[in-house]
Amino acid sequence: MTSILDRPLKARTFPGLGRRRRVVNNLAGLFVTTSTVVALAPLVYVLFSVIAKGYRAIASAAWWTQSQAGMTAFVAGGGAYHAIVGTLLQGLVCAVISVPISIMVAIYLVEYGGGTPLGRVASFMVDVLSGVPSIVAALFIYTLGVATFGLARSEFAVSLALVLLMLPVIVRATEEMLRIVPVDLREASYALGIPKWKTIARIVIPTGLSGIITGIMLAVARALGETAPLLILVGYSQSMGWDIFHGFIGSLPGMIYDQALAGAGVDPVPTDRLWGAALTLILVIAVINIGARVMSKIFAPASQGRSTRWPSGWTSRASTSITGRFRPSRM
Template identity: 80%
Template sequence: MTSIFDRPLKARTLPGLSPRRRTANSVANLLVSLSIVIALAPLLWVLWSVVAKGFEAITSSAWWTHSQAGMTAFASGGGAYHAIVGTLLQGLACAAISVPIGIMVAIYLVEYGGGSRLGRLAGFMVDILSGVPSIVAALFIYALFVATLGFPRSQFAASLALVLLMLPVIVRATEEMLRIVPIDLREASYALGVTKWKTIARIVIPTGLSGIITGIMLAVARVMGETAPLLILVGYSQTINWDIFRGFMGTLPGMMYDQASAGAGVNPVPTDRLWGAALTLILMIAFINIGARVVSRYFAPKNS
């Protein structure tokens, strides 16, 4: 007598799709593919236009080693070295202020006061900041930092406005990465007698560090292209200024605005500079995004 377990298994057969379902599936695939093409077409068009019109400017060695000091609007020559330096200084100043604050706010929301009244208020304010336009942040800093406190217009004032735009991105990215860390890791650390702050510093944060770094770099890339705070809080300079607390400073968005005001589209010299500055900014942001992917892969937890 044979058992039921000794009988050979029959191949599982699935009924075929009806013609109506196959038609609906084909239509859905077509609509999704068409939506992707429609979404990518403007992006590729803009990218091709910037590369085609700005490639000639960035291939010059003077573009990366010289500033626009002493150059007039219609005189060819000079480069974007001063604007590249100013953009990098702006990004570093913003990151130095917003990264510690953003990470600590996220740690408080996840580990300490997520359900408290202060935690709910902090989360609500982060949501509000995520929707604040850049020009509103610039006007707030101008009213508080320049008009009320009497500090001069400077790159530091512009960085403070950009910090308001970076904070919600860093807080939300860090918060999501801390939430996906398994609770078992925290409980195992507590069971060994490790204090809570050491558990956060040595277990929770290193586990989610790859995503945190990615969020920080993406936030830096976002603020590097903002123009409104620069127009309100700091003027544009054609020379290099290493002091972020005083004087005008050149940046790539400021250079684009300056060349557009100087006759870009009418005269070929400012036109080439404008497209060159735009392509340089795109390349810098692309390198930051690529760096974020590389760093996130490096710090990602290794599977044993």
């Protein structure tokens, strides 16, 4: 016969709490859940609206292989190939410029001059840049580069404006990842006689690489959706263009704006193109975000053979990792 001790009863969630406190706790949970649903509902509605209205345009093979060169606003045909390539090229140029600068700034703030006057000024300016609207960055590049120094209105000028928006995101992501690297790793490296710069390059940065890559990809995704710098600094082209230093160039935000001016909402042809370009831009940004998550897992410390737990047992693993990277004969 089974006794009561063989079948222990489940403890109450809040033993000893009064009825009033349980009611207040349940109301707080309901409020948080409702707030989450209210925040997600508009996003889900917008997403399904874009998919429902844009899938017809992107379902055609011509959408991915042809440009809008020679097409009029009220004649169906053409695609968004020029805009897709232009958007990806813009993101690549922005990453090439912003990533090295951002990582170097973050390294300086964490490893060298975080408490110095220059470090405090740099940290303050990064915080200021994080709140600068894209149109202000575009006007700054136009005033300084185009109007003052004669820089051509081009995709390169747009990239300079977008770099100002990407810098704070990458700097803060890199800075946070470098700060969570255990100090014991650095000290173990220094104890082996490894210079500080090599410790940073071979130990500190690889340990925080997953978060750094995530910050880079999110910054690129943000830059790809900006429209104001495109309209001010380069404009929009319906044909394919590869020259980033001269002339107009196609982009998905520019295509959305162009089709809106061409009569989207009145005529079905520009309307379909507008929704198709919007859905394509969402897909591109979604792929970048998914890629950021995948790369974050690939470059996570655990996948590189480093322990993600750093109590007393980390020393042998860390020393093995460090000595495996540096041969004593090269010291």
